[in-house]
Amino acid sequence: MSRPALYLNEATRHRIRDGHPWVFRSEVARVEDGAVDGGTVRIIDTKGRPLGSGIYNSKSQIVVRRYSLRDEELDSAFLSRALDAALALRKRLPARNAQRLVWSESDGLPGLILDQYGTGEEAVLVLQTVTAAMARLQPEIVALAAEKTGAKTILARNDIAVRTLEGLPREQGALLGSYAPPTRLNILGVDLDLDLLAGQKTGLYLDQLDNHAAVLPYAKGKRILDCFCNQGLFALAARKAGAVSCDALDQSAEELGRGKAAAARENLEINWIEANAFDWLREAERRKGRYDMIVLDPPSFTKTKDQVSSALRGYHELHLRALRMIGPGGLLATYCCSHHLTRELWHTMLQGAAKDAGCTLRLVSTLGQGGDHPVLLHIPETEYLKGFLVEKI
Numbered sequence: 001m002s003r004p005a006l007y008l009n010e011a012t013r014h015r016i017r018d019g020h021p022w023v024f025r026s027e028v029a030r031v032e033d034g035a036v037d038g039g040t041v042r043i044i045d046t047k048g049r050p051l052g053s054g055i056y057n058s059k060s061q062i063v064v065r066r067y068s069l070r071d072e073e074l075d076s077a078f079l080s081r082a083l084d085a086a087l088a089l090r091k092r093l094p095a096r097n098a099q100r101l102v103w104s105e106s107d108g109l110p111g112l113i114l115d116q117y118g119t120g121e122e123a124v125l126v127l128q129t130v131t132a133a134m135a136r137l138q139p140e141i142v143a144l145a146a147e148k149t150g151a152k153t154i155l156a157r158n159d160i161a162v163r164t165l166e167g168l169p170r171e172q173g174a175l176l177g178s179y180a181p182p183t184r185l186n187i188l189g190v191d192l193d194l195d196l197l198a199g200q201k202t203g204l205y206l207d208q209l210d211n212h213a214a215v216l217p218y219a220k221g222k223r224i225l226d227c228f229c230n231q232g233l234f235a236l237a238a239r240k241a242g243a244v245s246c247d248a249l250d251q252s253a254e255e256l257g258r259g260k261a262a263a264a265r266e267n268l269e270i271n272w273i274e275a276n277a278f279d280w281l282r283e284a285e286r287r288k289g290r291y292d293m294i295v296l297d298p299p300s301f302t303k304t305k306d307q308v309s310s311a312l313r314g315y316h317e318l319h320l321r322a323l324r325m326i327g328p329g330g331l332l333a334t335y336c337c338s339h340h341l342t343r344e345l346w347h348t349m350l351q352g353a354a355k356d357a358g359c360t361l362r363l364v365s366t367l368g369q370g371g372d373h374p375v376l377l378h379i380p381e382t383e384y385l386k387g388f389l390v391e392k393i
Contacts, residue, residue, distance in 0.1 A: 003073070004032035006041040006056065006064055017045065019378035021066035021105055023054065028063055031056075037167065038132035040067075040074050055110055055133035059167035065110035065131060074133060076140050082108045083144055093371045097185055100206050100372040101125070101149070106382045107374070109134065111166075114145060115202040117183050117194065124183055125154040126202035127175065130162050142175045153177035157202050172197055188212055188237040192262055200230055200255065207385050208297070208335070210370035212237060215295070215333045215389055218364075219243045222292035222331075227277050227322070232259030232270065234295055239268045247291075249273040249280060278314075281321040293331040294322045300338040308340055312349050319353035326392050335367065339384035346386050354392075361390040 008016065009029035016023060023043065035041050035056050043051040043064060053072055054064035067074055086107040090099060102114035111131025117124045125145055129135040135158075142154050154176040163170055182193035187209065196203040212234050220242035226235040227249050235248035236259065248270050250256050256272050263270050273280065277298070296318055301311035319334065326332060336346045354361045367387030369375070375383040 002042075003039075003053075003071075004034040004041050005044050006031045006035065006054070007044045008046055008051075010046055012046065016051065021054070021110065021379065022062045023064035023066075025061055025063050031058075038136040040133065042071055055131055057132045057166055059132075060165060065105065065133075067108055067110055074137070076144070079109070079137065079140060080144055083141075083148055086114075087148060089374065090372055096209070098187060098204060098206055098209070099370075101145075103373050103382075104130075105379055106376055111135075112141065113202070114141075115206060116149070116151070117185060117196060117203060121150055121152055123149065123151045123153075124179065124196055125149065125151045126157050126196050127154060128157050128160065128202065130158075130160065130166065130168075132166050132168060135163075135166075135168050138175070146176055151176075153179055155179055155196055157197065187233060188216065189240055190233065190236045190262060191265055192231070192233065192236075193258060195258075199258075204233075205230060207337075207369040207373050208233075211333070211335065211367045211387055214365060214367060215331075216241055218331055218389070219293065223290070225249065225289075225291045225294045225322075225325075227281070227295060227318075228297045228299065229256075229259070229295075230297075231255045231262070232272070235259070235270055236262055236266065236268060239263075239270055240266060243293075245269075245271070247271045247273055249275055249277060251276060277318065281318065281325075285321045285324055289325050290327060291325055291330065292327065293333070294326055295333045296322055297333075297335045297337075300336075302338050302340050305340050308345070311338065311341065312345065315346075315349050316353050316356075319350060320356050323353060323357035323359055323392060328392060330392050331364065331389060332361075332392065333367070333387065333389045335385065335387040337385050339381045341386070342380075343383075343386040347388070350388060350390070360393050362393050363388060364391050365389040 007029040012027045037057045041056045052066050052069040054066040086102045098117050100115050111134040113128040115126045129138050156175050159170045159172045181195040184193050194203040219238035222243050224238050224243050224246045229248040229250045232248035235246040239246045301314050369385035
């Protein structure tokens with residue numbers, strides 16, 4: 001039986017024909033009877049040409065997310081092939097005990113996130129379904145993931161706000177097996193206790209692990225400020241790697257508490273600071289605070305393109321104050337996690353902050369999300385994490 005078709009209108013932009021998988025509500029001319037939220041449709045352009053198959057949700061601004069350039073159903077066989085391809089990609093990466101196994105459009109499964117904590121039968125998988133189609137297929141996904149990885153425990157972290165935009169409830173809990181926190185893993189040489197049902201993201205910022213590993217060799221002998229530190233993974237690892245001192249700053253008392261517990265286990269001395277970063281940096285600059293390395297990993301200040309200008313002003317202030325507290329030869333590791341801000345915009349902002357701080361910056365390393373968060377060139381949104389390690393000269 002033929003699946004219903006969705007026809008694009010004349011307002012359709014070239015990006016869809018050029019490979020981008022999203023169709024917005026304003027780009028739809030009509031939808032044939034039989035299309036259901038969480039189901040699939042055939043995508044047809046204004047000239048009647050097929051553009052592939054996509055998942056459909058009339059409640060979302062992104063009405064269709066294409067999963068295939070062919071006319072094919074999103075069934076167990078398709079899921080199995082896509083999961084095999086995603087797992088094969090991760091096997092080509094350096095082995096580690098915490099990683100993203102599936103990342104939505106980047107792995108051809110729009111709206112599915114699957115993370116792995118631990119290895120073998122002891123591994124805990126954490127799943128998020130953020131589209132109606134993946135929510136509908138969740139039982140099949142769980143069964144396939146367990147079969148292909150050998151994991152005995154799979155959790156749902158479907159408690160994120162974006163599910164509301166898809167008309168989905170927010171929920172969490174065990175989908176396979178049982179779970180009692182914490183999950184203890186050694187990350188970057190530090191034993192961390194993770195609560196996979198309550199921590200940030202699915203328990204840890206997996207996308208930053210490669211960046212931390214790249215910056216860590218520069219930490220020895222330095223006085224470090226880790227801003228927006230979450231549970232202070234970089235500060236903990238840096239102190240263990242020979243940093244002279246580490247100040248770890250975050251607004252979340254809960255996350256800082258996890259960091260303090262890890263520091264106590266590792267017998268590491270760290271100054272934990274619960275504060276608003278803007279306020280604290282302003283006061284620290286007034287006191288003429290000095291560091292050899294500062295890490296700035298702020299949250300996204302912009303959820304839409306309309307907020308980019310105001311977000312850049314906020315980021316500029318943060319970086320200006322940080323640069324004023326770093327001496328000559330000091331290092332700044334800076335990250336941006338908004339896909340609305342390109343690497344070029346981040347570079348320009350950083351250059352402007354350096355100019356206002358009266359200094360010059362030398363690029364040491366270009367940073368970004370790890371290989372387990374693959375970037376597809378035809379989907380700019382998949383490259384959301386940008387970073388630079390720079391030296392003040």
